[in-house]
Amino acid sequence: xxxxxxxxxxxxxxxxxxxxxxxxxxxxxxxxxxxxxxxxxxxxxxxxxxxxxxxxxxxxxxxxxxxxxxxxxxxxxxxxxxxxxxxxxxxxxxxxxxxxxxxxxxxxxxxxxxxxxxxxxxxxxxxxxxxxxxxxxxxxxxxxxxxxxxxxxxxxxxxxxxxxxxxxxxxxxxxxxxxxxxxxxxxxxxxxxxxxxxxxxxxxxxxxxxxxxxxxxxxxxxxxxxxxxxxxxxxxxxxxxxxxxxxxxxxxxxxxxxxxxxxxxxxxxxxxxxxxxxxxxxxxxxxxxxxxxxxxxxxxxxxxxxxxxxxxxxxxxxxxxxxxxxxxxxxxxxxxxxxxx
Amino acid sequence: xxxxxxxxxxxxxxxxxxxxxxxxxxxxxxxxxxxxxxxxxxxxxxxxxxxxxxxxxxxxxxxxxxxxxxxxxxxxxxxxxxxxxxxxxxxxxxxxxxxxxxxxxxxxxxxxxxxxxxxxxxxxxxxxxxxxxxxxxxxxxxxxxxxxxxxxxxxxxxxxxxxxxxxxxxxxxxxxxxxxxxxxxxxxxxxxxxxxxxxxxxxxxxxxxxxxxxxxxxxxxxxxxxxxxxxxxxxxxxxxxxxxxxxxxxxxxxxxxxxxxxxxxxxxx
Numbered sequence: 001x002x003x004x005x006x007x008x009x010x011x012x013x014x015x016x017x018x019x020x021x022x023x024x025x026x027x028x029x030x031x032x033x034x035x036x037x038x039x040x041x042x043x044x045x046x047x048x049x050x051x052x053x054x055x056x057x058x059x060x061x062x063x064x065x066x067x068x069x070x071x072x073x074x075x076x077x078x079x080x081x082x083x084x085x086x087x088x089x090x091x092x093x094x095x096x097x098x099x100x101x102x103x104x105x106x107x108x109x110x111x112x113x114x115x116x117x118x119x120x121x122x123x124x125x126x127x128x129x130x131x132x133x134x135x136x137x138x139x140x141x142x143x144x145x146x147x148x149x150x151x152x153x154x155x156x157x158x159x160x161x162x163x164x165x166x167x168x169x170x171x172x173x174x175x176x177x178x179x180x181x182x183x184x185x186x187x188x189x190x191x192x193x194x195x196x197x198x199x200x201x202x203x204x205x206x207x208x209x210x211x212x213x214x215x216x217x218x219x220x221x222x223x224x225x226x227x228x229x230x231x232x233x234x235x236x237x238x239x240x241x242x243x244x245x246x247x248x249x250x251x252x253x254x255x256x257x258x259x260x261x262x263x264x265x266x267x268x269x270x271x272x273x274x275x276x277x278x279x280x281x282x283x284x285x286x287x288x289x290x291x292x293x294x295x296x297x298x299x300x301x302x303x304x305x306x307x308x309x310x311x312x313x314x315x316x317x318x319x320x321x322x323x324x325x326x327x328x329x330x331x332x333x334x335x336x337x338x339x340x341x
Numbered sequence: 342x343x344x345x346x347x348x349x350x351x352x353x354x355x356x357x358x359x360x361x362x363x364x365x366x367x368x369x370x371x372x373x374x375x376x377x378x379x380x381x382x383x384x385x386x387x388x389x390x391x392x393x394x395x396x397x398x399x400x401x402x403x404x405x406x407x408x409x410x411x412x413x414x415x416x417x418x419x420x421x422x423x424x425x426x427x428x429x430x431x432x433x434x435x436x437x438x439x440x441x442x443x444x445x446x447x448x449x450x451x452x453x454x455x456x457x458x459x460x461x462x463x464x465x466x467x468x469x470x471x472x473x474x475x476x477x478x479x480x481x482x483x484x485x486x487x488x489x490x491x492x493x494x495x496x497x498x499x500x501x502x503x504x505x506x507x508x509x510x511x512x513x514x515x516x517x518x519x520x521x522x523x524x525x526x527x528x529x530x531x532x533x534x535x536x537x538x539x540x541x542x543x544x545x546x547x548x549x550x551x552x553x554x555x556x557x558x559x560x561x562x563x564x565x566x567x568x569x570x571x572x573x574x575x576x577x578x579x580x581x582x583x584x585x586x587x588x589x590x591x592x593x594x595x596x597x598x599x600x601x602x603x604x605x606x607x608x609x610x
Contacts, residue, residue, distance in 0.1 A: 195458035198411060199472040199523065200448035203440065209471065213462040291461050291503030 056261035063252060063265050072248030073269055079234040079244060082166050084227050087173025094178035096207075099185060109178065116175035121236050124172060129164035129240045132156040161240040173230060180222045184215030216288045224281040231273050245269060358388030360422055361526035361558030363408060368417035370403065370582075377403050378414065379582040385527075388556040392569035392590070395579035396605060401562045404579065405529050408560065409450040410443055421450060421527055448476060451520030455532040457512040459504040465492065465515045466500035469522045478523070491518040495548045510541030517548055528552065530561040566609055570594045578602045 049055060063069055097109035116124075132155035139152025159167075188211050196206040235246035243251065246266055253262040286295060297305070363385040370378040377400045385391050393401045406412040407419050410427030418425065418435065426446045428435035438446075459468050469491060470484035479487060492500055495514040504512050513533060520528060530549065534542045546568050553559055553572045563569050569576055569590060576593040578586040578601075586599045597603045 189458075191454065191456055191458040192460065194411060195454060195460070197444075198409060198447065198452040198454075199519070200444040201472060201475055202444060205471070205475040209475075210460050210462070214460075288462075291463070292505055 054260060055264070056258055059256075059258045059261035060264050060268075063249075063262060064268070066252075068243075068248050068252060069245070069265055069269070072243050072245040075237075075242065075244040075248075076231065076234050076246075077273070079166060079169060079237065080227070080231050083169035083173045083234070084230055086166075086170035087226075088177045088181070088223070090170070090174035091177025092181050094174060095181035095185060098178065098182050113175045113178055116172050121168060121172045121233070122239055125165055125168040125236055125239055128159055128168050129161060131159050131164075161237070161242040164240055165234070165237045165242050169230070169234065169236075173226065176226060177223070180219055180226065181215070183222070184217075184219035185211060187218045188214045213288060217285075217292065220281065220285050220288060224277060224284075228274050228277055231277075232270055358556040358558070361385075361387045362422050363527055363558065363560065364418075364420045364423075365404075365408070366418050368404070368407060368414055368419060370407065370412065370414040377582050378407070381417070381579075381582070381584055383577060383584060383587070385558055385560060387526075388558055389574045390553045390559045390572055391561070391575050391577060392573040393560065393562045393577045393579055394564070394566065394569060394594075394605075395585075399580045400582040401579050402531050403582075405531050405560060405562050406452075408527070408529060409447050409452055411452070413437075426450065445476075448472070448523045449526050451523060451525035451528045453513070453516050453520050453528070453530045453533050455535050457504070457509070457516045457536070459512055459516055459519070461504050464501050464503055465497065465507070465518075468504070468515055469519045472519070473522050476523070484522070487522060488518070491521055494518070494521075494551075496544070508541060509537045510544045513537065513545045514548055517545075517552075521552075525557070527558040527560065530559065530563070532562050532564065534563070534565055564609065566594060566606070578605065580605070 094109045094112060097105040098113075100106060135155055137149070137152040138155050138158055139149050141147075141149035141152065192210055192214065193206065196210050201210070234244050237244045238247040238250065241247065249262040249266045253259045283298075286298070289295060363383075365381055365383045368378050368381040369376065381400075381404060383391075393404065395401050403412055407414050408421070408426070410419075413427065418428075418430075420426075424446065425435065425438075427438055427443050429438055430436075459465075460471070463471065466485060466488045469488040470479075470481065473479040473484045473487070474481055478484075489500060492498070492515070495518045497511060497514055497518075504515070507515065517533075533549065534545050537545065542565070546565065549559070549561070549568075550572055559572075561569070561573070571590075573590045575587060576590045577584055578593055578597070578599070580601055586593050586597055586602045592598070593602060594606060597606055
């Protein structure tokens, strides 16, 4: 087909066009047909959201800002912050251990990561919650005996449901973070370490000012994945009846049987958190790409510019192209000025 | 500079430099079973400019990096003004020093890399100030002023650009300014122009040429034979981890005594 087109255009090309030639783009009929079907399906789904009463938007609205749900949301956020901050701090230490030349530290970190990636998080939370069965008292005393304690506490009073979930999630997260951070550090060119060493930079400066900021570029996308995952991962707390967002809606629909509307409450809240985190991720990643690429303008900046451009164009049309004329005159004046100088 | 004696640099003037003497003696280093440095001995006088030439893989860069202890070695010794950089001598053995002490001593020897190795997350100015500030030599304000002066000295004006926004030649000049920020007694160059486009080589060589006249000891590993001939007091030819020939550039680079040097010079010129 292409060949035919070329031959035909070759014939016509010999004629001298009387007017500027018009360009006709290739038409993608198949693409249009698929798009139409997809738009139809989306419309059907959106219509059903409104028309199908079983979605229960009234119930959704009733519970979306209810105290139980908001308390659950707060618990979810709190658990996420603790486990992510704690997990990444422990993870950084583990990553440094893994990269250290000490065989012992290396092995300790390797086995830690192996263990916490092997044990399901649910099992871990249950074990922490039931630690009192294995070790009834925790405290400081004579090693290898149970006889003499300087101080001690009953395990069950220390490891509340909240503590069990927070510890479980943090230790679990640490293992995964360690590997992400190690990957980031390994990705930094070895020449950077050599240059820092040649300048005599102390270890701390070398790690925090040179290596880590560069590693951050590859750590951040995977790291934000972990944070977004952890927001929903906190729902394992239901196993010890800790009322975070998901457990809270479960309790409510257990009472009123409005399962779908209440699940939607949780889903929409999770989506809102994920959206906020995605925006934060965009700007944080931008901050850490300084110096490596020419940064494109942010969406907000682009939107602002488009609006001002549109505003200017509207102004021009209103004034029957008078601003353009003025600017032309300006140019002419300046040229004359230059010539006269 | 004219060469008076084949083994000594000429005394430049009354203010002849007194610091920056490098003594390498009987240096041997293995990578596994491979002997990369084989009983190398070389003394570089304060203020002297020495070029090291030789085929790829001959051990030139390794030799250079042992001087600031970026490379360890298995036998022999390297001292700068009579002090070991990475070791302490007790009797007949050298004991490796703790890292903090090595870093402190290493700062007196600057190193400029083939691939610049500027820190891409820092601006040109920050690249220069990070070492003097974090080693507590200068305050940030003093270091900033010094960075500006150093950038001017290497012919650069925009201090707030990131390395990725600079050409290769500009990056290497920032790297030289960064090395100078610690006032090193000895400056080492590891093939400073090998990663540059041909048209950018000259601007870097100009900066090194200036340094050669101010009395800092320079040791330059290079493939730029013409440049080596022009700036060096002495040229060292290295092959297979051994010093094959050493002497004034006119001798080593024009009329080499050793047939292997002659062979190498014939190939690269």
